[in-house]
Amino acid sequence: MANADPLLLVLKLANDAEEQAALLLKSAQLECQKRLNQLSALNNYRLEYMKQMQSQQGQAISASHYHQFHRFIRQIDDAITQQNRVVADGEKQKEYRQQHWLEKQKKRKAVELLLASKEKKRQVVEQKREQKMTDEFASQQFYRRHQR
Numbered sequence: 001m002a003n004a005d006p007l008l009l010v011l012k013l014a015n016d017a018e019e020q021a022a023l024l025l026k027s028a029q030l031e032c033q034k035r036l037n038q039l040s041a042l043n044n045y046r047l048e049y050m051k052q053m054q055s056q057q058g059q060a061i062s063a064s065h066y067h068q069f070h071r072f073i074r075q076i077d078d079a080i081t082q083q084n085r086v087v088a089d090g091e092k093q094k095e096y097r098q099q100h101w102l103e104k105q106k107k108r109k110a111v112e113l114l115l116a117s118k119e120k121k122r123q124v125v126e127q128k129r130e131q132k133m134t135d136e137f138a139s140q141q142f143y144r145r146h147q148r
């Protein structure tokens with residue numbers, strides 16, 4: 001393997017880097033989905049709690065119970081606000097990892113293109129060499145025939 005093109009090693013490293021970036025992107029996507037699910041759960045919990053309170057409308061509710069209800073709703077709203085920030089941070093991380101993956105993919109494709117170009121040039125040189133050998137052989141045969 002002493003004759004192997006060093007670009008093959010570069011290509012292997014580029015492939016490995018792209019695969020690693022793809023794994024990080026997948027992880028970020030899963031984390032984003034998890035965060036969105038948590039936000040959805042908080043919103044659903046708030047909605048259910050509001051429905052519960054609404055179903056008690058018209059009934060006598062103590063002032064302390066009413067105060068606790070509003071305090072609890074504020075806490076849920078604060079948790080929803082915080083979770084919205086967590087979701088936004090996750091989206092930024094996902095976008096960053098997607099850009100990182102795209103850069104790694106672009107580098108890999110550039111190395112592949114360079115290798116393909118080198119191979120094409122090698123084939124052209126090989127074809128010219130073979131054509132030269134064929135021409136020389138034909139010349140020698142022609143020369144030998146006319147020398148007799």
